[in-house]
């Protein structure tokens with residue numbers, strides 16, 4: 001399934017400073033749907049090139065990272081259980097503190 | 100001789116500059132005394148006219164809307180807006196807003212809040228104006244370099260609008276003073292630059308029931324949202340666990356394009372004005388994300404108030420007493436002031452001062468100097484004959500260190516049983532220690548770190564060496 005993944009707030013530095021990635025990810029282990037849990041693992045394996053601890057902690061994103069599925073906080077759609085559809089846009093953004 | 104003439108002319112110019120500077124600071128002093136006196140008189144007038152926020156014309160115009168003729172003229176373009184109008188302006192004039200931080204975000208926020216006629220505007224900061232602030236902290240002028248940011252910002256605000264009350268809080272915000280300061284205002288604008296301050300200000304706003312307009316900027320990106328407003332989330336609802344310190348980059352390390360915090364600061368002023376004047380839909384439960392390079396602004400929906408939030412949730416017991424006890428620096432493992440980290444990773448015999456290093460150069464000691472800063476830092480300024488190997492690439496480039504040492508030994512005719520020395524430098528002396536720690540492990544046990552890095556070199560050896 002075709003997805004657009006975006007990284008911001010410094011997370012792009014973990015994937016070769018590229019902010020927008022158009023990717024094809026298929027449902028894992030013969031499941032009918034792809035969920036965010038699968039996608040995180042896929043991103044971790046395929047896109048994160050350095051300091052993976054800056055992206056994930058345990059089986060989810062590290063504290064301070066907001067995940068947005070189609071411009072909506074993943075807390076509102078079921079977090080790791082959020083199931084993804086064709087052409088969804090998933091944004092990973094690190095919170096900023098500077099000023 | 101040509102040389103002497105140039106010399107004496109330069110010293111004459113220097114004398115003239117100094118004389119003019121002395122005159123200027125005398126005038127500035129007189130100005131600030133007069134400004135302070137005027138402020139006092141205005142405050143007294145305020146008290147006499149029973150809290151009216153228009154000291155320049157304290158008599159009510161009698162037109163029934165509470166606005167004096169001066170106010171009507173000054174704010175006429177606001178009054179002409181059907182969705183803002185007299186009511187919006189009157190609400191603004193009655194409101195009080197506190198801006199925490201007179202830096203990159205606070206500068207434009209304060210200028211607009213002063214200009215638009217917020218009744219009472221508070222400014223908190225403990226810092227001094229520095230030359231490297233000027234590219235983004237546009238409220239300050241060169242004349243204020245070395246002086247308090249709060250004084251500088253207050254003077255700029257007063258020069259734009261002398262009819263509002265401006266309150267100077269020249270201190271760092273801490274748990275010990277935050278409750279007292281924030282309680283005097285209706286709305287709080289977080290324009291700080293570090294994680295512990297953000298948690299502390301949000302918690303304090305929850306405890307006091309104040310809406311919080313929160314902005315942040317770094318590099319070429321910015322973020323903005325309103326917390327603790329109308330049943331919306333607080334900062335902790337969104338970020339219950341603080342991020343690792345390595346994820347909290349500072350503008351002083353990572354850089355920031357000046358106009359980026361400017362844009363976010365303007366939007367913070369706008370959100371504060373909307374809340375104060377009771378117009379529109381404040382950015383609560385939503386977050387604005389700004390990417391300068393692609394010129395994209397996206398507004399996303401974020402979670403609402405979290406039932407489990409430890410500070411604002413349904414079962415939270417967080418109160419003023421707990422706030423006073425809470426250690427925000429320990430919680431986030433970073434200091435409340437954005438002061439740079441000072442590591443101490445090495446035994447003292449593996450470190451030398453910048454002065455000692457200078458003596459060794461003068462004595463012609465055979466050595467290699469490795470500069471472990473990122474390449475774009477190295478391009479700004481570097482010591483002659485240093486070898487740039489960024490810390491992140493050191494692991495793969497150890498052979499280069501070995502061959503540089505060998506070359507230096509051959510050049511100096513050193514025989515096999517002694518070796519050239521190996522020194523490591525960086526900007527402030529943290530990464531150089533990390534590098535030396537690694538080099539020790541990899542067999543370069545004689546490598547030493549230069550304490551305090553290039554900053555120390557500039558302060559203690561070569562005053563003309565640029566700092567950044």
Ligand SMILES: [Zn+2]
Pocket residue numbers: 332333334335336337404405408409410411412
């Ligand atoms: Zn909360």
